[in-house]
Amino acid sequence: MSASYPLSSCIEWQFTEAGELDARLRAAKAAGFELAEFHLWRDKPVDALAQALDETGMRLTGVCVDPRRSIVDPAEREEMVTAVRETIAATAKLGKPDLIVASGFRVEGLSEEEHFANAVTALRAAADAAEEAGVTLLLEPLNTRLFSAMYLVSTKLGLDLVEAVNSPNLRLLYDVWHSAVMGEDMAQVLAGRIHLVAHVQVADMDDRHEPGTGSLDWTKVMQTLTDLGYSGAIGLEYFPTLPMDQSLALTRQKLG
Template identity: 25%
Template sequence: MPQFAANLSMMFTEEPFLRRFGAAAEAGFRAVEYLFPYEHTSDEISSALQQHGLTQALFNAPPGRWEDGERGIASLPDRDAEFDQGLETALEYARALNCRQVHVMAGIADSADPAARQRYVERIRRAAQTAQAHGVRILIEPINPVDMPGYFLSSVGMGRQILDEIDHSNVGLQLDLYHAQITDGDLSRLIASTAPVTSHIQIAGVPDRHEPDLGEVNYAYLFERIDSAGYTGWIGCEYRPAAATAEGLDWFRPYRAQQGRSGQ
């Protein structure tokens, strides 16, 4: 049975960030994720998690100058010190929030540039080594070029190649099925073929990134395929509600009573 994490960067935005934890718990979610926690102290977020009995499933390491259009720095030149400092900050939050997985964004860079690829592989490998000592797994996520033009890691196929090059047991694939439908397709076979390296799954309706029961993807069927593939981690609901969040949760109601604690 799939176990869902509400993405608080996109869902329950009718409330201020720290109140979204309670809204998610009231709706029946037992875990949360979001893009970045850094505008709030780890104590504030930890208190919200504990108060509402929620698990922190995932968040992203600092992405560089987000307001200037940066989307990660792992593949960018001359950012080693900033990358290492950002990872340290992310691991501090991960420890405080008992979060076992952190996504490190690649950045906007030419995917055909060998130097960018080498930087990315070396930095993710180094991050994996550092994070392993803290019991935290590093994730990489392919992001489609429609939503994020120029993003270095733009397909699941490329992600598999990069994982082979990194060659470290503490790096996993963040398989966002919304992005994957746009870039790779054939989702049923993709879920099965990537199962050995998939550490986190995310969902949204395609093409508008609304609720998973809207659009061209049959998620009810894919949830069965995810179970069949042996995946037991959280499924992050990284979608933009078409209206108020609570109004779009009909898709979730069949699963609500069976939400529990993921073992991953």
């Protein structure tokens, strides 16, 4: 039997009927959540979110580094590290959530070795900033269906980068949907390395909706996480197709 994991609502896409993001946070609390996450912060009501977090006692499991800048393009490295530092400062009032980093796009003319070396250099600098602030960065592999030229679209490569940087303040965000789109074997790519994964997100195949609406075997997914020893939260990063109460009931049933 799989373990029961705490669930985090992606209020970027969920509880939208409540209105602004702080109202969605309160709606998520009313629906039984203690955890939530969203994407970029510069266009969000950060002060209102801070107040809602204080009132509800909820905790954020992830916010994206904003603006997004490349970890593989040396021309963007300084901007990338600056974005990390500015995001750390801006989200301190939100409880110092983990901060999500995407790789950016491949750079024409660079070899695989050069892409990797550039990524390690940028991530080391970013991890140093995170360590100073007591914050964790989450490196997220995406997929080529959404982003054909994205550099990091492999869980193995993401874990290799985390290992190469070798910082306790850099970990991997494993997204079940992105991984499935790329045809990865979840148990194989995470075997022996689950300690490097600090957050997991879920959505069903093929269309990124709630678990139970697509083709993924959720009993197997959840059992695999348990067998590997994952001990974090599960982020519900999906587009609901049902009213939220029904969507959550189906999701909770599928995730156990």
